[in-house]
Amino acid sequence: MKLKILGTAAAEGWPATFCACQACVRARQSGGHNIRRRTSYQLGDTIHIDWGPDSYNSMMSFGLDYSALSHLLVTHAHWDHWVPGELQWRLPGFSQLPPAAHLNIYGNEMVEDRLIEELEDDVAECAMSFIRIEPFEVLDLGEATAVALPATHAPDQQAFIFLLEVGGAEALIANDTGWFADEVFDHLATCQLELLLLDCTYGTNDKRGGHMGGMAVVETAQRLRKLGALAPDCRILATHFSHNCGKMHDELGEFFAPHGIGIAYDGMECEL
Template identity: 25%
Template sequence: MRVIFLGTAAYEGHPNVFCDCENCRRVMEAGSGDFRLTSAVRVDDDLLIDFGPNIMAGAHKARVTLFNVKTLLITHSHSDHLYLPNFGYRMNRYNASYDRLPALSVLANSTVLSMISSSVYFDPDKTLLIEAEPYKEVVVNGCSIVPIPAIHKVKEGEQPYVFLLKKGGRSFFYATDTGPIDESSLKQLRKFLDGPLDIAAIDSTLGFMEEVIFPYHHTAEQVITTLHKMREIGITDDSSLVVAHHFSHYPNPPQRDLEEFYGRFGISVASDGLLLDI
């Protein structure tokens, strides 16, 4: 399993180009290597997680193609994770390789699927919509996927998800845009694993925020607490690669500072273009 991070920021990117806070200034001074686009991940060359407005820039920055993507997982309907015009890049009028373009299976909640199917960018000839259900394992294009309910604020009646992926004896838990997941859900997750995770990407949006008034993301301290809980349940162990991911600009300093903090706990820090082979 090969995982590449095409973006690692929250909704506003990092730095926020309309912001002049200390962290935005420091990241700007650090240079483009520290810049973060909105979050998305490609797994191998055929699976993509989330489809935000920076997907083209993220693929260009990482120098990868998305031509072979056959499976798209969308965590929820927020615009940094679902940008409907992206589907237009796959349409016949904008794609010189349309005849060879693989059909795309989209696994997401019913709210997201409804938004896609009613969009002018929806191409029923090249798009298969699959509704995700809590803890219902499905195999899509050779990858086993388990949707786990996320703790996040979304549209009324919408169920956001994080995803467990299993393929070729390897496992990857993508847990971004969620607050700390309750213990019962983590125990449910453990049932789908044969052993500890190979990789876990954990939401780290709120960073060093001092006063937590938004319980739908993790602070840096909550990332540590979540990791301890996952270790106790047996979801991770010393062999697991845990990666802090999805950073908002105002509570998160440049990459080097984040690495210094999280490294003390054995946690890596995602950056745009980070490639992980397991």
């Protein structure tokens, strides 16, 4: 099954809407992999991870069909990952959903509160259900399973990173987290990850509180390898970049290449 990386930027996008910093000027000039939407993912045809402000743009840019979606995992309630108002268009009169279409949404309490607040109609009328999730809960997504691991991010809510399993292949999507808690490393020690996506909001700068960058990304990958959590050919990618890090796609690549870590870009596909 294909995991498509739809966006690889932090909250403001890159170039950021109103920004005239050198990193945004250079991204506007050079385009290509330096243009980054807000972070989200699609797994196969039925599973989506995060629903941010660029969901519609991603559908248009990458030729996606959201009518088949059945499961939506939401990492946390920050605006770059959760814009529930647009789910309104599932209502009869706005969309003709396929027969028996239903979308299960999984998230924390704040994700649920914002869904109820920002949706003008009832969740059920939009052919959706909300499922509140807890750390280490295992979610049956039909074609895949997910384990909701606790992130170290946003102290006002329980943010999650997701461990996905598809036909025996394991992948960890770990954006919007700082340095992992020991219990998360312990859990991952029982895995054989074939794909690892790590938060790199700070680019090459070495920070690890709330988000990560530089050596925190390298050291997380090294620790997971030491724990036996990575398959021998595990693909490791840095993602969720802020323009404030100042490094273009190729410059990030030069920093991380010696450590066997690649740089995610919008539209990148990984086979699971």
